[in-house]
Amino acid sequence: MDAELASLEQKLEQLISRHASEQARLHGQFTAAQADKRQLQEQVDALENANRELNDKLGLVGSRLEALLARIPEA
Secondary structure, three states, rough: HHHHHHHHHHHHHHHHHHHHHHHHHHHHHHHHHHHHHHHHHHHHHHHHHHHHHHHHHHHHHHHHHHHHHHHHHHH
16 A cells, blocks of 8 residues: 555656646746747837838828929929
C-alpha cells in the first residue's frame, strides 16, 4: 500500500510540475503576443497619422491647383 501511495504521489508531483511548466510557457507566449500587439498598434497609429497628413497635403495641392486653373484666361 505504501508503494502504491508513493507511486501516486510521484505521479501527482510530475503532473503538477508539467502543469507549472506548461503554464509558464503559455504565459511567456501571452506576454510576447501582447508586446507584438502593442508594437503593431503603434505602427498602425503611425501609418494612420501619415495617411492623414498626406490627405491634408493632397487637399492643399488640389486647392492650389484649382486656384491656378481659375487664373488661366480662357482662349
